[in-house]
Amino acid sequence: MAITTSQQAQAGLAQARQHINELDQQIAALLAERFETVDEIARLKKAAQVPVKNQAREAQVLDQVADAIGSDQLAPHARKIFVTIMAESRAYQNQKINATTSEEN
Numbered sequence: 148m149a150i151t152t153s154q155q156a157q158a159g160l161a162q163a164r165q166h167i168n169e170l171d172q173q174i175a176a177l178l179a180e181r182f183e184t185v186d187e188i189a190r191l192k193k194a195a196q197v198p199v200k201n202q203a204r205e206a207q208v209l210d211q212v213a214d215a216i217g218s219d220q221l222a223p224h225a226r227k228i229f230v231t232i233m234a235e236s237r238a239y240q241n242q243k244i245n246a247t248t249s250e251e252n
């Protein structure tokens with residue numbers, strides 16, 4: 148195995164962080180798209196008078212994500228991230244629903 152000098156390690160670190168920056172841009176764009184879709188769901192739930200929280204659906208999302216990550220080691224980390232994403236999704240929906248309700252009154 149080749150020896151990695153401190154200088155090579157520093158260069159590798161900078162390059163890996165650049166890659167992380169690019170991935171974070173993509174993740175942020177996908178999160179924005181997810182929140183846009185959640186906004187539409189909030190509108191439909193309000194019209195259908197359906198509660199924001201759906202435990203069965205959240206369990207399904209977590210199972211799908213754990214499956215999609217394709218690694219038993221990464222699955223629990225992905226699950227935790229999506230627990231937070233869905234908590235924020237509910238907070239966003241409640242904010243939207245309350246805002247539209249107070250606008251109507």
Ligand SMILES: C=C(O[C@@H]1C=C(C(=O)O)C=C[C@H]1O)C(=O)O
Pocket residue numbers: 185188199200201202204205208232233236237
């Ligand atoms: C978006 C929804 O509302 C809530 C948030 C979810 C999500 O962010 O994936 C899933 C279930 C609900 O608790 C939904 O019902 O689909």
